[in-house]
Amino acid sequence: MEAAAAMDHHDQHESTGIDHRKLGMWVFLSSEFLFFGALITNYLLYQGQPGFARPYPAEIYDIPFTSFSSFALLMSSLTMVLAHNALARHDQHATRTWLLATAMLGSVFLGGQVFEFTEFITVGGMKLTTNPAASAFYMLTGFHGFHVLLGVLMLLTLYGISRRQGELSEASGLNLELVGLYWHFVDIIWIVIFTVVYLLASVPAGVG
Amino acid sequence: MPDGGWFGYQPNAGPFYSPGTAMDYWALGVQFLGLASLISSVNFIVTIFNMRALGMRLLRMPVFVWMSLVVALLLLFSLPIIAIALFMVTFDRQFGSLFFVAEAGGDPILWQHLFWLFGHPEVYILILPAMGIVSEVLPVYSKKPLFGYPAVVFAGAAIAFLGFGVWAHHMFASGISPVAQAAFGLSTMTIAVPTGVKIFNWMGTMWGGRIKFTTPMLFAIGFVAMFVIGGLSGVTHAVVPSDWQQTDTYYIVAHFHYVLFGGSVFGIFAGLYYWFPKMTGRLLSEKLGKLNFWTMFTGFNLTFAPMHWLGLQGMVRRTAYYPPEAGFDFWNLVATVGAFIIAAGVLIFMFNWWRSKKHGEPSGMDPWDARTVEWTTPNPTPEYNFGVAPTVTSLDDFWHKKYAEDSEGRPVRRPEAENTLTDLMETGINPPHPIHLPAPSYYPVLLAAGIPLVGWGIIYHTSFVGKLLILVGVLVVASAAFGWSMEPLEEPHDEHDDSEPSGGGYPSAEVDA
C-alpha cells in the first residue's frame, strides 16, 4: 500500500510493545478489583452483625445449587480459551462453536442466579430490603451478574459478526482476545465470591 | 431542613432526612462523571505509556505529563470505590436497601470510609496537575532546567501512593479507634515529606535563575507561596487533638482553599496564560494579565486568610445563621469584600481571553523560549499535532536543540537555532507525508446521550415515564455500543486525498498504518 509505505517514519507504534487496546483492557481490569473489593467489603461487614431482621443470607444458601452454577461459569473459561485458540489456528467453525458454548454456559450461570434470587425472595423470605446483609448480598452478586450479562452480549456479538462475515478478521481476533480477558476476569471474581461469600459465610452468634 | 451536601454524609443524605430528588440527581450525576473519568484515565494511561515519541523515555517526559499519568492512576483506583458508595446511596434511596439505615443495622460510618477512600486521592487528583504545570512554567521563566527533575517526579508518585493511606484523617471526630487515629495522623504527616521535596525543588529552580515575571510566572510563584501556607495548615489537622478543635470549622475551609484555590486554581491560570498561544496562536495581554493576577491574589487572601482565625474562634461550617454576639461579623465582611475582588479578577481574565483571542499579539512559534517538545509545532497547533513525529534525545529536548553550553555551563544559543525553528514551522504547517487521522464517529455521542436517560428513569422509576425512560435509555446505549463496535477501526484509505492532511478534528497522533 502506497500510503502505508510513505508513512513508515510515522507508523503507529507502541512504546511498550503491548497493543493499545490490550493494555487498556488490563488497566481497566486492575481497577475492577477496587470495584468488587468494595462490594465484598460491604458484605463482610454486614453478614456478621447481630440483631438484624432474619434471615441472614447464610441461613438460606443452597450450596449444592450454587456449586453447580459456579461450575458452569468455571468451565466457560475453558470454552472461552478454546475459542481463542481455535481462532489462532484459523479454524473459524470451531471458533464459532466455542463462542456459542461460552455464551451458553454464561447464560446457565445467569439463569441460575435468577432462580437463586427468586427462591431467596419467595421461599427464603430474604429481600433487598430485609436487612443490610441481604442488601449487600444482592448488590454484590447482582453487579457480578451484570458483568456476566455484558460478557454474554459481547460473546453473542462476536458470534453474530462471525456468522455474518463468515469469519472473524484479524481485527476481530483482538476483540475476541479482549472479550476473553474480560470473561476470565469475571470468572476469577466469582472464584473469590464463591469462597468468601458462600463457602465461608458465617452468621452472628445466636443465629441459626 | 436542607438536604445533604456534596460530601453526602449519611444518614443526612439518605431518604429520610433528604426526601425529594436532589440527592438522587447528585448521586447519579457524580456516578456518570466518575464513569467518564474512569474511561479517560484508562485512555491517558495507555496513551502515556504506549504512544510516546521516539526516544521519549519515561524519565524524559515533561513533569506535566508525568503528573497527568499519576493522576490517571489515582482516578483508576479511586473511582471504583466511590462508584460503589454512590450505588449504595442510590439503592438506599430508590430501592429501599438498608446500607446506611442505622435503625435497621446499617452503618453510616461505612459511607465515610468509602467516600474518603476516594475523597483523599481526589484532592491529589486536583493538585497534582497544577504541580505539573508549575514544574513546566518555573524553569522556562527562570531560564534554568527544573532543579532535581527525578526527585520532583518521584515525589509526585510518592504523594499519590501515600495519598491512598490517609483517608481516615477526615474522620478523627467520627469515633474511630485511638489506634486508627494515631496511624492515620502519622501517615498524613509523612505526606508532608514528598510535598516539601517539591517545594524545595521549585525554589531551587528559581534560585540564581534569570527570572522573568510574566503572568504565568506570577501565578506559578503565587501557587508555590499559597500552597506552602495551605500545606502547613494541613499538617495541623494531622495532629489529632488539634484536629478535633478544627473539624467542621472555617479553619478547614481556609486550609483547603489555600491548597485548591491558591494552589490548583493559580496553577491552572499559570497554565492558561502559558499555553494560550498553543490554543490560539496569540498571546494574552500581559498588562491585563498582571492586573488579573494581583486582583485575584489580593482578593484570595482577603477572602480566605480571615477564615483561619474565624475557624479557630469557633465559627462552624454549614450553619445558616451566626448571632452578632459571636463576633464573627467584621472578618466575614472582609471575606465578602475579598470574594468580590476575586470575581473582578476573573472578569478581567474573561475579558482578556475574549479580546486576545482576536486581537492579541501573534505569538510566533516559541514566544517563551520554551524547553519542551510541544513548542516545536506551529501555533495554534494543527489538529494532527506534529507534521513529523519528533525524536527526543534528552530531557528538555527542544531547549537543547536551541542551546549549547559554554565551558562554565551557561547556555549559549546555537547559531543554527533560527534555522531549526524555521524548519520545524515548515514541516509543522506542510507535513512532508500524508497524515491519516482516525475516522470520526457519532456513536460515542449517542451512547453518552443514552446514559442520562437511564439515570432519569431510575430517579422516577416508580412512574410509567420512569420505566419508559430506562427502557429507551438502555436501548439507545445498547444500539450505540453495537453500532460502534461494528464500525471499522480505520478509515478506508481511498476516501483520502493523500496530497493534503485530512482534518478529522481529532488531535490524536494515531495514524492508519
Next chain:
Amino acid sequence: MATHSGEHHHPTPLQYVKIAILLAVLTIIEVALFYVNEAADMGGWDAPLLIILALFKFVIVVGWYMHLRFEDSALSKFFTAGFILALILYAIVLLAFGVIALGG
C-alpha cells in the same frame, strides 16, 4: 499489527483441558471441605484452606487462561497492583470496623 505474535508459547487445547480438570478437582475439594466442616467443625482450619484453594484457582485462570504468565511483565505489575491495593485498603477498612482483628 501482529496481534498473535508469541502465540506459539501458549498451551495447546489438550493442556487447556487438563487445566480445566485441575480447576474442577479443586472446586470439588472446596465443596467437600465445606461439608466436612459442616459435619465436624474443623476448628477454624476451613477458612485458610478454602482461601488458599481459591487463590490457587485464581492464579491458574489468570496465568494460563488469561495468558498473563506469557505476557509482558508490565501487565502483571498493573494487575497485581490493583489486586494488592484493593486487598490492603479493604483489609484496613474491615480492621477499623473490627470485622477482622490483628492477633485474634
